[in-house]
Amino acid sequence: MGRYVLRRLLIAIPSLIGISIVLFTVLALAPGDPFEELATNPNVPAEVRANLRAQFGLDDPVTVRYVRWFGSMMNGDWGFSFASRIDVDQLILQRLPVTLFVIGSSQILALLIALPIGVYAATRPYSLFDQIANTFAFIGFSLPTFFTGILFILVFSIQLDWLPFVYRTDIAATGWRWWWEHGKQALMPVAVLGLFQGASWTRYVRSAVLDVIRLDYVTTARSKGLREIAVVVKHVVRNALIPVVTLVALQMPAIFGGAIVTEQIFRVPGIGSLLISAILANDTPVIMAVTFVFSCLVILFNLLADLLYGWLDPRISYH
C-alpha cells in the first residue's frame, strides 16, 4: 500500500504540470481583456493600456508566459493581480478563513443531513418517512441556490428580521457575542448550500444502502440475532459508503472555489467570489493560482478516496 501511495504521489507531479499547461492555455485563449474598463474610459490613452499590457507581459507568446509563470510558482511567487495590484497569495490568504468556515460548515451540514436520513430511509423503503425524505430531497436539488438563497433572505431577513443577510468579516465584538454574531450571519449561507448538497447526497446514500441491504451477508447478520442498529451500522453502512466517499472526495475541492452563487448572494468574501470576479475581470494570475490550488486538491482528494476504498472494501486491491 505504501508503494502504491508513493507511486500515485509521484505520478501526481507530472499530471499537475500537464493540468497547469492546459489551464494556462485555456485562459490565454479565452476571450476577454483584463483592462477592459480602461478601454471604455476616454481619458485613458491607448498607450497607457499598451504600456500596462507590456508591463504585465501580456503581449508575449503563450509558451513564454507559461514558463515565466511556472518559474515564479516554483519560487513561491504566486503572481500579481492585475485588478488589485497586490500579490495573489495575500488575496487568497485573506479569504481562506471565511471560506473554510462557511463553505466547510455547509459540507459538514450536508453530511449530517444525508447520512442519517439516507440510511434510515433505505432501511424502510417506500414507507412514509422515505416518501417525505425523497420529496424534500427532490425539492432541494430542483431549486437552484440562487433561488433558495433569495427565498431565505425574503423570509428570514426581510419578513421576520431575524438574520442579517450581508456577511461582514469584521464584527467588532469579542468572546461569546462574536460567535453569536458570526453564527447568525453564517446561518443562511451555510443552510442554503448545505441543504442543496445534502439533498442530492441523501439520494446517493439511500441508493447505496438499498444496494447493500439486500445482500446475503446482511440477512446472515440479522439471522444471527444482531440488533438492527448493529446490523445497519457495522455491516451495511461501511459497505455502502463507497459511493458516498467518492462523492465527498469530489466535493471537497469545491470548498475552495465552488460556492460562487451563494457567496454572491450573501456577499460572503470567499475564494469562490474571488475566482468569479477574477474570471469576469480577466485577472489571469488570480485565476491561475486559484485553479491550480483547486487541481492540487482534486488530485489529493481523489487519491484519498482511492485509499479509502481499499480500507472500506478489503477485496479491492491495488498493484
Add this chain to the structure above:
Amino acid sequence: MAGSILASPTTSGAPRAAERVSPGAEAWRRFRRHRLALAGALILALIMLAVALGPFVWTVPINDIDFAAKLQRPSWSHPFGTDDLGQDLLARMLYGGRISIAVGLAAMVIAVVVGTFVGAIAGMSRGWVDAALMWLTDLFLSLPQLPLLLLIIYLFRDTLKSLVGTEAGMFILIVAVIGGFRWMPVARLVRAQFLSLREKEFVEAARALGATPTRQVVRHILPNSLGPVIVAGTIDVANAIIAESTLSFLGLGFPPDIPTWGRLLYDAKDHLDIAAHWALFPGTAIFLTVLSINYIGDGLRDALDPRKVM
C-alpha cells in the same frame, strides 16, 4: 411422477413447454409492476406531450408585450399568470419547456454515457490505462468552467451556426458543454463500483466460466453498478436545466428572450414577494420532471436487480 400430476385438470393435453422469457422482457414486466415507476413514466409522458403539442393548442404568442397586464395572478385569460412585461407565462413555459427538457435529457444522456464508459474502462483495467483515465478525469474536474465555456462557445459558435443554423447550433453547444462537465462524477462513481464488484464472487465465477471481460462487464458488473448512475442521472437532469439558466445569465446560452424554465426562475427571483406565481410554475415543472425521471430510475433499478422479488 408425483410432481407432474396436475392439481387441476387442464383443457389441453400435454403440458406446455416453459416459456423462454428474455431478460429484457422480464425486466419490463417487473417494471410494469412498480407503481411509482409507472406513475413517473406517466407524468413524464404528460409533460413531454404538453410541451410538444401545447403550443398548437394554446396559441397565445410568447412575447406579446402588454404592460397593462403586468404581473397578473393566474386567471382564465392567463392560466399561469403574466410576467413583468405582460407576457403570458403558460405559453412561455410550453415553449421553453421543449428546450429545457431536451437540454436536460440530452445533457444527462451524454454525461451518463461518457461517464459510464470511462468509469467502466478505468475500473476494469489496471495500471496505466486506469491512471491515464483518472488523470483525464482530474483534468476536467480542475478546469475552471467559465473561461472554458467562453472559449468553446466563442470558438465554435460561428462554425456551428453555418452548419446547422443558430438555434440548433446553440443547442448542440450548450448540451455538449453542460454534459461535458458532468461526466466526471459519474465516471468516478462507476469506477468505484467496478473496483469493488470486480472482486466479487459472482464475477469471479463468470470469469472461471470463461466469460470475456466485455461479457463480464455488460452482463454482470454493469447492471449491478447502476444504482449510483441512476441517481446521478436524475440529479443531472435538474442540474442541466438549471445550468442552462446560469449560462444564459452569463450571455452564453440561448438568447435572453427565450423562456427556458431555468431562465424563467432567474427572471422571477427579484419579484418573489409580489409575484410568486412567476417562479412557482417553472419551479414546479422542474420538480415534477425530476421526480418522474427519478421514479422511472427507481423502477429500472428494481427491475434489473435480480435479487429483488416483485
Add this chain to the structure above:
Amino acid sequence: MDEKGLRQLIGEVKRGRVTRRQFIQRMVGLGLTAPLAAQMLAYSGIAQAQAKSAYKPTKRGGGGALKVLWWQGATLLNPHFAVGTKDQEGSRIFYEPLAAWDPDGELVPILAAEIPSTQNGGLAADGKSVTWKLKKGVRWHDGKPFTADDVVFNWEYASDPASATVTIGSYKDVRVEKLDSHTVRVHFPKAAPFWADAFVSTRGMIIPKHLFEAYKGAKSREAPTNLKPVGTGPYKFVDFRPGDMVRGQINNDYHEANRPYFDSIEMKGGGDAVSAARAVMQTGEFDYAWNVQVEDEILLRMEKEGKGHADIVAGGNIEFIQLNTTDPWTEVEGERASIKTRHPLLADAAVRDALNLLVDRQAVQDHIYGRTGVATRNFLNNPQRFRSKNTKWEFSVDKANQLLETAGWKRGSDGIRAKDGKKLKFVFQTSINAPRQKTQQIIKQACQKAGIDLELKAVTASVFFSSDVANTDTYTKFYCDIQMYTTTMTQPDPQVFMDQYLTSLVSSKENKWQGRNITRWRSEDYDKAWYAAENELDPVKRAALFMRMNDLAIEARAVIPVVFRPRVGAVSNKLHAPTSGWDNDFWLLKDWYRDA
C-alpha cells in the same frame, strides 16, 4: 439651438426670468454638461451663488459607524490606478482633490483655498495658465503638512508613462510650477477652454509626496502606501480587502471644523444591485448603496417600507442605440465593418428614420427604468422659441410602416419587408443587463409590427466592453448591425465625449479597434466643428458648437438616444448624503451626517 439662441437664454437668466438651475437643466437636456453650463454663466458675468451648506452637526464625531454598500467592491486604493468609479470611490474616502463638482456644475474648493477665476486673477486672460492657492494648515494622516510640493509631485507621478497611471491624460500635456509653499501654477501648451481638469474631481486626488517619492515610474506598483492610503480626507485608513471591504476611522485632525460626523466608515463590496437596495431600504443593515441599477417598480416597492429612498441625481449618461454605417457581414482585407464598405440596408435614410420611430421611449421609461431613465427627446428639447429641424421625439409604428412602404420596402410572405431581394433583418446586440434585455424585447416587438426582423444578442459585459483584439463580440468591433449601451459622460467637459464621431478616430483594424468612433460615421462638418471647439475660449460659442455637433450626429441617425440614465443610489431615510452627478458619490463625504 445656435449661439444666438444661447446668448438670448443667458440674457433671460441675467434678467431673472429663467433661474440658474433651470438653465443648467436645459443645457444638460441638450447634451451638454452642468460644469460647461456653469462656465457659460460665469463667463457671461453671472455670479455664482454661494451655496449654503446644509451641514447641521455642531461637533466632530459621535455619529457612530457609517456603513455603505458598493456592489462592485473597490480592488485598489491608489486613485491614479483607479479602474472605474468603484476604485475612485474607495480612494475618495482617504484622498481629496483641490476642488470638486457640485450637482449644479459649480466648482467647490476642497484642498484649494478658493476657486481660480478671472476676477481673482487665478485664471490667466490668455487662457494658458491657472493659479491655485492651496488651503493652509492641512495635514496628511501621518501628521506631515500638505504643501505645493505634493501637488507638483502628483503631476510628475501621473505624467510619467512608465507609471502607467490612468490619470495620465489630464497631466501629460501640462506643466506645473511651484510658486511658493501654498501656490502652484498649471501651464497649458495652448489656450485651454476647459482648465478645470488637472487636480480636480475624480482625476485630481492628491497623494503624498513623502510616501510615494521613492516609487515613481516603473516601481509604482511596489509602494506599500498603495494598500495603506495616507491622505488628507475625513477618514483614516484601517483595513482593506480587495473586492470585499474598505474600513476607515475618523480623522481627528481634519482640516474643516465639526467634520466628519461619523466615527468610522465601512465600505462593503460584492453581490448584486437588487440585494444592495434591499439591505438599505428593507433591512436597514446599511446606510447607503451605490448605483442601484434596478427596475423602478422594485425600488418604489421598497421605498414603501419607510426605511430608505432612492436618491436620483442627474448626470450625463445616456443609453444610446448605434446604427452601423459600414457593412459588418462583408470582409474586406480581413476586416469586417470596414470603412471601405457601406451598410446595404442602413444606408437608406428611410430605414434609419423608421428605426428611430420604432423606439418606444415612453414605454421604456415607464415600465423599465421609471425614475432611473428619463426618455430623451433626441438630445434636443423643444423650447418654445428655439426649434431645431427634424428632431421631434416620436414613437409611431404606422409612420414607420408608411416610410418604409414609400421607400420601396414591401412586405414579403413572411411579413418581413424586402427590396431588391434584401430583407430587413438586423442583429441587435448589447451587454447582459436585465433592463437592457427588456428594452431589446420592446424594440423587437415594435419592429416586428413594422416588418423588420431583429435577432437579439446579449454579450457578457466583460467581453462586450473589452478591447481584446481577437474577440468579435466587442462593442468597438461592432460586427453587427445595431448595438446599444450607455455612454458615460462623467467627465465634466463634452470635448472628449464628442470625439466619438470624429473621422480621425474611426475604429478599424489598423488601430486595433481602439478608435473611439465606433459607428464609423464620418462628416466633414462635424470634424470642423469639433476642432473649432477645441480652441474656442468663449464657452457660449463653444456650447453652440457642441449643440451643432449633437444635431449633426442625430439628424444623420448615426445614433438614436433612448433614455437619460441618472445616477441612482439607495439612501437610508435618516442619512444626509449630498450627491453630485458630475463627480464621485463621495465628493462631499466630509458633510455626510445622520439625524440623531
